[in-house]
Amino acid sequence: xxxxxxxxxxxxxxxxxxxxxxxxxxxxxxxxxxxxxxxxxxxxxxxxxxxxxxxxxxxxxxxxxxxxxxxxxxxxxxxxxxxxxxxxxxxxxxxxxxxxxxx
Amino acid sequence: xxxxxxxxxxxxxxxxxxxxxxxxxxxxxxxxxxxxxxxxxxxxxxxxxxxxxxxxxxxxxxxxxxxxxxxxxxxxxxxxxxxxxxxxxxxxxxxxxxxxxxxxxxxxxxxxxxxxxxxxxxxxxxxxxxxxxxxxxxxxxxxxxxxxxxxxxxxxxxxxxxxxxxxxxxxxxxxxxxxxxxxxxxxxxxxxxxxxxxxxxxxxxxxxxxxxxxxxxxxxxxxxxxxxxxxxxxxxxxxxxxxxxxxxxxxxxxxxxxxxxxxxxxxxxxxxxxxxxxxxxxxxxxxxxxxxxxxxxxxxxxxxxxxxxxxxxxxxxxxxxxxxxxxxxxxxxxxxxxxxxxxxxxxxxxxxxxxxxxxxxxxxxxxxxxxxxxxxxxxxxxxxxxxxxxxxxxxxxxxxxxxxxxxxxxxxxxxxxxxxxxxxxxxxxxxxxxxxxxxxxxxxxxxxxxxxxxxxxxxxxxxxxxxxxxxxxxxxxxxxxxxxxxxxxxxxxxxxxxxxxxxxxxxxxxxxxxxxxxxxxxxx
Numbered sequence: 001x002x003x004x005x006x007x008x009x010x011x012x013x014x015x016x017x018x019x020x021x022x023x024x025x026x027x028x029x030x031x032x033x034x035x036x037x038x039x040x041x042x043x044x045x046x047x048x049x050x051x052x053x054x055x056x057x058x059x060x061x062x063x064x065x066x067x068x069x070x071x072x073x074x075x076x077x078x079x080x081x082x083x084x085x086x087x088x089x090x091x092x093x094x095x096x097x098x099x100x101x102x103x
Numbered sequence: 104x105x106x107x108x109x110x111x112x113x114x115x116x117x118x119x120x121x122x123x124x125x126x127x128x129x130x131x132x133x134x135x136x137x138x139x140x141x142x143x144x145x146x147x148x149x150x151x152x153x154x155x156x157x158x159x160x161x162x163x164x165x166x167x168x169x170x171x172x173x174x175x176x177x178x179x180x181x182x183x184x185x186x187x188x189x190x191x192x193x194x195x196x197x198x199x200x201x202x203x204x205x206x207x208x209x210x211x212x213x214x215x216x217x218x219x220x221x222x223x224x225x226x227x228x229x230x231x232x233x234x235x236x237x238x239x240x241x242x243x244x245x246x247x248x249x250x251x252x253x254x255x256x257x258x259x260x261x262x263x264x265x266x267x268x269x270x271x272x273x274x275x276x277x278x279x280x281x282x283x284x285x286x287x288x289x290x291x292x293x294x295x296x297x298x299x300x301x302x303x304x305x306x307x308x309x310x311x312x313x314x315x316x317x318x319x320x321x322x323x324x325x326x327x328x329x330x331x332x333x334x335x336x337x338x339x340x341x342x343x344x345x346x347x348x349x350x351x352x353x354x355x356x357x358x359x360x361x362x363x364x365x366x367x368x369x370x371x372x373x374x375x376x377x378x379x380x381x382x383x384x385x386x387x388x389x390x391x392x393x394x395x396x397x398x399x400x401x402x403x404x405x406x407x408x409x410x411x412x413x414x415x416x417x418x419x420x421x422x423x424x425x426x427x428x429x430x431x432x433x434x435x436x437x438x439x440x441x442x443x444x445x446x447x448x449x450x451x452x453x454x455x456x457x458x459x460x461x462x463x464x465x466x467x468x469x470x471x472x473x474x475x476x477x478x479x480x481x482x483x484x485x486x487x488x489x490x491x492x493x494x495x496x497x498x499x500x501x502x503x504x505x506x507x508x509x510x511x512x513x514x515x516x517x518x519x520x521x522x523x524x525x526x527x528x529x530x531x532x533x534x535x536x537x538x539x540x541x542x543x544x545x546x547x548x549x550x551x552x553x554x555x556x557x558x559x560x561x562x563x564x565x566x567x568x569x570x571x572x573x574x575x576x577x578x579x580x581x582x583x584x585x586x587x588x589x590x591x592x593x594x595x596x597x598x599x600x601x602x603x604x605x606x607x608x609x610x611x612x613x614x615x616x617x618x619x620x621x622x623x624x625x626x627x
Contacts, residue, residue, distance in 0.1 A: 065343060065440060094433045097172060097361065
């Protein structure tokens with residue numbers, strides 16, 4: 001399965017209606033809540049969220065909880081390698097955001 | 104006393120050296136260029152990832168240039184003054200688990216039970232009263248935390264919700280001085296100053312208006328925090344579940360606040376142009392590992408971003424205040440959850456060296472346990488278990504042993520009003536002490552032998568009071584002022600005191616100050 005999202009400068013583009021799954025890779029840090037275009041999105045096992053891409057530029061917010069550690073946010077592309085989207089090292093951040101451009 | 108003097112000198116030099124240096128650093132790093140200060144972490148990460156993979160480099164640049172990527176940086180960079188610091192300090196002031204004054208034994212105390220935490224920077228308490236002692240007194244207590252002092256010296260914030268753990272953070276010192284007893288020094292005179300004055304060979308000169316009363320060393324005992332360990336992962340899963348609902352509720356507020364800030368920005372094509380303009384510049388600076396150029400380019404970028412934010416976001420200052428409050432609330436919940444995973448129950452080991460005015464010195468070894476019952480609106484339940492032994496030389500013919508007593512105490516602190524900003528705290532406490540022998544009273548040389556006219560040629564000791572059980576109950580209200588001052592006012596009942604075998608009802612009053620309120624002075 002190919003990735004739904006593509007890197008475009010500092011943002012991500014994807015086909016309107018596409019359904020990417022964004023997941024967290026960390027020892028402990030979990031996704032507490034996910035919001036896309038101001039709408040709450042379902043979070044699975046506190047590790048991933050799947051949402052439907054809307055037309056235009058919209059904000060995806062992920063709320064995290066955990067200790068100070070390395071965290072990576074990726075798109076889960078199934079059998080293909082995951083697409084690195086964001087993260088931080090040796091830190092804790094309550095929220096990370098991504099601009100998703102629906103095309 | 105040499106130790107005491109050395110400690111005071113160390114504390115004074117720390118205060119004198121830290122304040123001007125930290126303030127100067129704050130001007131250079133934060134007030135002149137708040138953007139660089141707020142974005143220090145991603146700037147450092149960027150230089151560290153200069154030779155990493157393309158994806159890591161892209162993410163490092165994105166964390167710096169895309170304002171939505173790590174919104175906390177943007178919020179801090181755009182916030183005026185130190186709103187965030189003030190909110191964290193407000194939360195620190197609201198905590199009910201801090202012990203600022205001296206503990207139950209000794210004159211001049213208002214606290215029957217030692218709480219599990221202490222000020223994270225410095226604390227000062229002046230208290231009037233007594234609980235186990237017969238004679239009331241007034242005591243000044245100076246509290247310092249090892250980590251807070253170290254952070255101040257290296258010009259970093261004394262309080263940090265997400266900083267890594269340090270062994271020094273768990274180490275605290277306290278010194279108490281009895282303000283109601285002065286000390287004198289005996290001096291030989293050079294004779295009378297005029298012929299009409301009788302010759303006085305020796306005079307007693309006042310040396311100080313206060314005397315050392317006690318020294319306390321405390322260490323908080325947690326399970327070691329290694330986020331990679333299986334033990335921590337298991338504990339974190341449990342702690343996360345316990346706090347998940349609160350975190351979700353706080354996250355909702357945070358997301359609303361962030362969306363209000365970020366949505367107008369990301370929907371403005373000008374932000375895309377700004378990112379595209381600076382992306383190649385910053386990428387080149389990262390590859391060249393050119394710190395100076397990176398800082399210059401980032402400052403230019405942030406200036407344009409600041410202008411854009413003020414143009415796009417209506418009511419920016421108000422929205423920033425809301426976002427800062429939401430961040431503080433969410434960070435507090437995450438901090439609580441991590442602390443819970445780090446080690447629960449929380450134990451504190453305490454050693455007290457007490458130097459009473461007319462009794463032998465004692466060494467007290469205390470174990471403190473603090474527990475916040477679930478759904479208790481911030482209430483704290485504290486237990487103390489203490490063993491006391493007499494210090495110094497005990498004569499072979501003494502009718503008392505080295506072991507003085509065992510103590511058990513319990514206390515409930517309940518915030519009155521809002522958990523975060525409560526104006527007062529109600530405290531109910533109970534204390535039981537079993538004493539193996541009657542109390543020992545020192546009678547100094549020059550006093551009369553009781554019932555006679557014979558002056559004692561040297562120091563003597565008598566037994567006073569009774570051995571057995573001493574029980575005390577106490578009710579107290581502590582008024583918490585917004586300025587960081589707390590005023591405890593309490594009343595206690597005891598079945599006896601250490602020297603007199605009769606019931607005793609007392610009032611207690613004090614004033615304490617937690618210097619966390621001034622932490623901005625000491626760090627960024």
